[in-house]
Amino acid sequence: MRATQWTWTFEDAEGRPVEGGGEVFPTQADAEVWIGENWRGLRERGAESAQLSADGQPFSRPLSLRPAD
Template sequence: MSRIAEWTWRLEDIDGRPVPGGGEVFPTQSDAETWIGESWRGLRSAGVESAHLFADGERVYGPLSLRPAD
């Protein structure tokens, strides 16, 4: 039986330092991406500039800017 990956976000401020939060664990990439899509405005208000997506501790992509497109 194969193990299900754990998907997490690492949130960073403008200087690339970790920002508390984003400790949620998601069962799928889709769930993780839905969460960031629904939460980015609140995260920006909390000082988050970017996010990196991880699967089982391995970076999948990032940094993903949380600034709105101009």
């Protein structure tokens, strides 16, 4: 049995792809820790949202990268 691969994709405010880290994570928790540590840099590159995928399939709703008010 192959382990699940977790990845992030990123979009700008118009829904266009934004280049991200390209990392593949062995667990959902690892992916979530990474986004928590890197969201500010992604925002600086124009990303407005992040989508977590499991084996290439969207896992949850897109996550806003905007700071909480």
